[in-house]
Amino acid sequence: xxxxxxxxxxxxxxxxxxxEGEYGYIGITDYAxxxxxxxxxxxxxxxxxxxxxxxxxxxxxxxxxxxxxxxPVSGTVVGVNEALDDQPELVNQDAYANWIIxxxxxxxxxxxxxxxxxxxxxxxxxxx
Amino acid sequence: xxxFAGFDMPIQYSSITDEHNAVRNACGMFDVSHMGEIVVNGxxxxxxxxxxxxxxxxxxxxxxxxxxxxxxxxxxxVDDLLVYKMAYWDFILVVNAANIDKxxxxxxxxxxxxxxxxxxxxxxxxxxxxxxxxAEDVISDVLTLPVCRMIPFYHARYVxxxxxxxxxxxxxxxxxxxxxxxxxxxxxxxxxxDKLLASGRCKPCGLGCRDTLRFEVGLPLYGDELSExxxxxxxxxxxxxxxxxxxxxxxxxxLKQKTEGxxxxxxxxxxxxxxxxxxxYTVLKDGEPVGEVTTGYHAISIDKSVCMALVDxxxxxxxxxxxxxxxxxVFAGKVVKKRFYDxxxxxx
Numbered sequence: 001x002x003x004x005x006x007x008x009x010x011x012x013x014x015x016x017x018x019x020e021g022e023y024g025y026i027g028i029t030d031y032a033x034x035x036x037x038x039x040x041x042x043x044x045x046x047x048x049x050x051x052x053x054x055x056x057x058x059x060x061x062x063x064x065x066x067x068x069x070x071x072p073v074s075g076t077v078v079g080v081n082e083a084l085d086d087q088p089e090l091v092n093q094d095a096y097a098n099w100i101i102x103x104x105x106x107x108x109x110x111x112x113x114x115x116x117x118x119x120x121x122x123x124x125x126x127x128x
Numbered sequence: 129x130x131x132f133a134g135f136d137m138p139i140q141y142s143s144i145t146d147e148h149n150a151v152r153n154a155c156g157m158f159d160v161s162h163m164g165e166i167v168v169n170g171x172x173x174x175x176x177x178x179x180x181x182x183x184x185x186x187x188x189x190x191x192x193x194x195x196x197x198x199x200x201x202x203x204x205x206v207d208d209l210l211v212y213k214m215a216y217w218d219f220i221l222v223v224n225a226a227n228i229d230k231x232x233x234x235x236x237x238x239x240x241x242x243x244x245x246x247x248x249x250x251x252x253x254x255x256x257x258x259x260x261x262x263a264e265d266v267i268s269d270v271l272t273l274p275v276c277r278m279i280p281f282y283h284a285r286y287v288x289x290x291x292x293x294x295x296x297x298x299x300x301x302x303x304x305x306x307x308x309x310x311x312x313x314x315x316x317x318x319x320x321x322d323k324l325l326a327s328g329r330c331k332p333c334g335l336g337c338r339d340t341l342r343f344e345v346g347l348p349l350y351g352d353e354l355s356e357x358x359x360x361x362x363x364x365x366x367x368x369x370x371x372x373x374x375x376x377x378x379x380x381x382x383l384k385q386k387t388e389g390x391x392x393x394x395x396x397x398x399x400x401x402x403x404x405x406x407x408x409y410t411v412l413k414d415g416e417p418v419g420e421v422t423t424g425y426h427a428i429s430i431d432k433s434v435c436m437a438l439v440d441x442x443x444x445x446x447x448x449x450x451x452x453x454x455x456x457x458v459f460a461g462k463v464v465k466k467r468f469y470d471x472x473x474x475x476x
Contacts, residue, residue, distance in 0.1 A: 038145050040426040041402040041433070043455060059455060061404045063144045063425065064336060066455075088402070 002031035002124060005096050009111050010120035011072040017114065018099065024073055025099035028060060028091065031124045036062040039091045042084040043069075044100060049077045051103060053110050058100070060091065073110045075103040130335070133225035135162040138334040148340050148428045150331035151303050155262040157330045158338055159321060161254035164228035165311060166235060168219040170244040177219050180238050180377055181211055182360060184370035188213045193282045193298050196368045198234065199378030203359040203385055207231050208350055210300060212284050220296070222311075224350045238377065252293055254317035258330060259307030259341075261472065267308055270327040271320055273297070276308055281475045290316045299474070302338060304345030306474040343436070344427050346396070346466035352407060352422040353394055353436055361385040362438070363394045364466065393444040394422065396466040397452065398434045401459050402426060405435035405452045412451040412458060413443050421452065429469045436466055 008016045014032035017024040033039065041061040051057045051071040058069040079102035084090060090098040115123060130139055140147060150156045168177055177185055183196030192213050198206040207227045212220040223231045232248045239246055258267055268274040276297060279285055284298030292313035301307035310320065324330040339349065348354050353363050360369050361382055371383055399405060405424035410417050424435030435452070443450060448463040 037140075037143055041404055043403060043457070061426070063340065063428065064139065066404065066406060085402075 002029070002034055003096070004030070004117050004121045004124075006117045008096070008117065009072065009114035010117070010123075011070065011114055012123065013068075013070040015070060015072050016096070017072050017111070018096075019105075019111070022104055023078065024075065024103045024105050026072065026101050026103060027099040028069070028095055029120070030095045032060075032067075033092050033095045036060060036067055037064055038062055039088045042088050042091065042100060044080045044084070045077050047077055047080060051075060051077060051101070053113070060100075061088075069100065071103070072114055073103060073105055074107055075105045078102050078104050132335065133162055133228075135225065137162065139336040140334040141332040144334070144336040144340060145428055147331055147333040148337040151260045151305055151307075151333060151337065151341055152429055153261070155258065155260035155266045155330045156333040156337070157321065157324055158257040158259065158333050159254075159317070160257050160309070160338075161314065161317060162225035163255050164223040164225060164231065164248070164250040165253045165255075166221040166223060166232060167247040167249055168221065168235075168244055169217055169247075170242075171217065172242040172244050173217045173219050174213075176239060176242040176244045177211055177221075178373060178376060179242070180235065181209075182369040182376060182378070182382070183211070184373040185211060185213055186373060190215050191279075191283045191285050193284050193300055195282075197354065197360045197365070198231070199359065199382060200356065201378055201381060203361065203378050203381035204356040205350070205354040205359060205363075206234050206356070208348065208354055208360075208365075210298075212296070212298065214284065214286065214296065227350065249293070252313070253311050254314040256310045256312075256317050256320055257301055257303075257307065258310070258324070259301045259303040259333075260305050262329070263305075263307040264474075266324065266327070266329045270323055270329060279308070281473055292316070302347060303341040304347070304469065304471040304473075305341075306472065339423070340425055340428055343423050343425060344429050344469040345471045346436070346468065348394075349423065353438075358392075358394070358438065359385060359390070362390045362392055389441065391441055392419070392438050393441045394436055394438050394466065395444045396434060396464045396468060397421075397437050397450055397461045398432060398464045398468075399452065399459050399461040402433050403454045403457070403459050404433050405437070405454060405459075405461075409435075410453045411437045411439050412453060413440075413449075418443050418450070427468050432468070434464070434468050
């Protein structure tokens with residue numbers, strides 16, 4: 001059973017955002033890391049890159065396939081999780097602790113388009 | 129389950145990485161019943177096989193197995209296959225599942241000038257590949273077929289215990305490890321599968337690790353490294369094309385390619401980074417496209433991102449720096465040997 005954390009915002013493409021003030025930490029959900037299998041590479045943008053809601057900003061690669069990362073929100077990348085360069089498998093160990101990028105949000109109203117934990121739990125139960 | 133050549137095939141049973149490592153270190157089994165088996169009998173059987181096959185089977189002993197290709201007149205590859213010489217006048221061709229219909233039509237067409245009896249037994253044979261350093265022990269103990277120990281590398285023999293078909297087994301495989309392939313009726317193969325599974329000594333393996341295993345040791349997959357457009361010479365498989373054996377389909381074109389050179393060659397490329405070059409990605413030299421990735425992985429046994437790619441022959445030399453476009457970024461790499469990981473065959 002996949003873990004879904006309360007208090008995060010979720011997208012239909014299985015990314016989450018954790019909000020801390022003006023910043024959002026974006027990663028993939030526990031459901032997504034299960035579906036992907038062993039993550040062997042995370043392709044991340046660079047600090048100061050712009051990301052847009054609904055658009056691709058990188059990729060997570062497992063042995064099987066590459067899976068695009070779609071940003072749930074718009075903003076400027078202010079941090080990338082460099083630990084994933086050497087240990088991409090951290091995403092499998094704890095997808096929520098191991099965020100991928102930190103973004104300064106340009107429009108917090110975009111969060112209204114995302115799901116809360118209850119809605120996402122329901123969403124993945126119908127998708128599986 | 130994923131559709132593959134008309135069969136529902138599992139990509140993985142547990143995880144690709146675990147299954148891959150089981151085959152490298154212990155024992156794994158693959159249900160490869162989708163493979164095609166075409167029997168060639170008759171007075172001209174050997175002469176016919178020599179005519180459609182690139183490798184040389186003359187003077188072969190009974191039970192010897194050969195790898196090679198069937199090519200078109202222009203050198204393009206119809207399929208790569210195993211030829212089993214079971215006895216005088218008795219040959220079995222094991223072909224790729226996706227090509228069974230095409231191959232069967234091709235073989236029948238080529239056979240018109242020969243006195244041969246052809247039989248496509250693909251639907252009657254199921255096939256189980258048992259691969260890994262422990263395969264020999266597992267087959268001896270669990271399937272009580274110690275006869276496997278007497279079969280040398282790339283040899284086969286009939287095992288007369290299946291009432292439905294002429295069951296045979298060979299010391300062959302597609303993983304770079306020691307191992308065997310058993311061809312029998314679906315009932316027998318299912319019984320063997322269940323026994324092996326119950327023993328706990330043989331991990332069920334899917335198509336996913338079948339591909340990662342064969343890739344690491346540089347074995348080609350038809351459709352990726354070989355095709356109607358990619359000849360064995362381009363793919364670096366010239367050692368399986370024997371020009372001095374006499375005439376065969378495609379000889380002239382392939383000889384021309386060998387003596388005059390080819391415009392594209394299959395190479396190995398190793399990346400400095402962990403990004404994964406996948407099938408169809410573009411290979412660049414100084415920003416210009418010079419080729420395409422045929423298969424690529426973050427190779428499990430060597431923990432490196434590597435690929436095979438068909439590139440402009442001018443850039444095929446070992447050590448040549450080549451880049452690969454992966455999504456929006458360009459990653460630096462260099463040409464290396466296609467055999468990324470050494471085979472561990474048990475040869476006498």
